[in-house]
Amino acid sequence: DAGVIQSPRHEVTEMGQEVxxxxxxxxxxxSLFWYRQTMMRGLELLIYFNNNVPIDDSGMPExxxxxxxxxxxxxxxxxxxxxxxDSAVYFCASSLFGGLGNEQFFGPGTRLTVL
Amino acid sequence: xxxxxxxxxxxxxxxxxxxxxxCSYSVGISALHWLQQHPGGGIVSLFMLSxxxxxxxxxxxxxxxxxxxxxxxxxxxxxxDSAVYICADLTGNQFYFGTGTSLTVIP
Numbered sequence: 001d002a003g004v005i006q007s008p009r010h011e012v013t014e015m016g017q018e019v020x021x022x023x024x025x026x027x028x029x030x031s032l033f034w035y036r037q038t039m040m041r042g043l044e045l046l047i048y049f050n051n052n053v054p055i056d057d058s059g060m061p062e063x064x065x066x067x068x069x070x071x072x073x074x075x076x077x078x079x080x081x082x083x084x085x086d087s088a089v090y091f092c093a094s095s096l097f098g099g100l101g102n103e104q105f106f107g108p109g110t111r112l113t114v115l
Numbered sequence: 116x117x118x119x120x121x122x123x124x125x126x127x128x129x130x131x132x133x134x135x136x137x138c139s140y141s142v143g144i145s146a147l148h149w150l151q152q153h154p155g156g157g158i159v160s161l162f163m164l165s166x167x168x169x170x171x172x173x174x175x176x177x178x179x180x181x182x183x184x185x186x187x188x189x190x191x192x193x194x195x196d197s198a199v200y201i202c203a204d205l206t207g208n209q210f211y212f213g214t215g216t217s218l219t220v221i222p
Contacts, residue, residue: 025215043203043210043212044212045210056208060172100210101145101205106159108157111221
């Protein structure tokens with residue numbers, strides 16, 4: 001299996017622009033997670049899905065952030081409008097079984113820079 | 116608020132040494148997650164445990180629920196173990212992450 005795939009790997013954009021990050025989980029995995037990592041705050045869980053349904057989005061920082069999972073093989077994390085403080089590495093992860101208490105497989109991350 | 120603290124923050128060891136990284140948390144947990152982040156940024160899930168001990172190769176993770184403490188041990192350390200090790204407390208529907216321990220193993 002190719003593992004969790006994220007695109008793009010790097011994104012540079014200007015403040016105010018819309019940013020869309022994409023994730024393809026491992027085939028057959030039932031849960032998908034979006035994380036953000038910054039120097040200041042470390043790793044943070046933003047949102048996770050079980051069977052394509054959002055379970056907990058309490059980690060989503062603001063209404064400017066939204067995530068969707070239209071099917072079992074694709075998820076997006078959108079920021080609109082983007083701000084410089086959104087600059088971070090965004091990781092997507094998936095797990096075979098539902099919930100947070102199971103082994104997760106991480107994608108390579110998307111490094112976002114908002115100027 | 117759940118405080119998750121790791122120690123030490125930075126650790127340098129000689130190849131072959133036995134290494135211990137500690138993680139303490141303040142609130143009761145569902146499970147404790149250990150992650151490894153490589154110098155290139157990639158993250159690997161090492162262990163998820165809620166009691167006792169787990170072992171995988173040269174890595175051993177233990178947890179003491181009463182003391183709210185977990186340890187990650189590396190036996191016969193190797194330069195390829197150089198990475199940042201992060202613990203995360205799973206409570207309810209959230210992870211509370213430690214700030215990480217940066218390990219450098221010198222040949």
